[in-house]
Amino acid sequence: NPASLGICTPQQLRAQSGCEGLRCIALQLAVTDAATINAYDDVLSVYDSAEALREKIMRPGDGAPREERQEPLSLREREIVVCIVKGMTNKQIADTLCISTHTVITHRRNIVAKLQIHSPAGLTIYAIVNKLVDLSEIRDTITEI
Structure with a gap:
């Protein structure tokens, strides 16, 4: 259990x-x-x-060491990742997607658990690599280093 x-x-x-x-x-x-x-x-x-x-x-076990399974993000979780990458607050995400702020927080917690990515910068890289966003969409939210 x-x-x-x-x-x-x-x-x-x-x-x-x-x-x-x-x-x-x-x-x-x-x-x-x-x-x-x-x-x-x-x-x-x-x-x-x-x-x-x-x-x-x-199902027989293979005796091999376990690999971490990475669950795919749901459609709603991908939408929330895109909003986070665009620099939106939890309240703005909730208003945009017509859900409560608590639901946004729960989705964010699930995203972190699935991806093991804890920062907006890490999510930005994930979103670009997985083609959830295009660089031209988020150019204004990326600060120069």
Whole structure:
């Protein structure tokens, strides 16, 4: 259960068992931080079908070290990244997208968890590299160094 991650992490379980190839599968009962879920080999959701659950449980482990999974950003999260890159405040983003400021903050938290990028400058680089914005769109918001 990812909610009890502080009690025993998948890495601790593997070390204590002496089996580095041990598969740890999270049972996700509610929305869980992506960074927390990334520690697991797979995720079972209460919304998964019986067949999906069976397939995930029966899937053999490869024994290889786990790679961090990077979840793709949702359409709304990409819109918020573009707004951040354009220098908008949380309030301006909320007004532009017709959502609450609290929702903007939640999306920003999810973006950081998914991308592990903590600064607007880092998001700017991400947005340019992933073609979310064009340099001509944000030329005025980029300060000269």
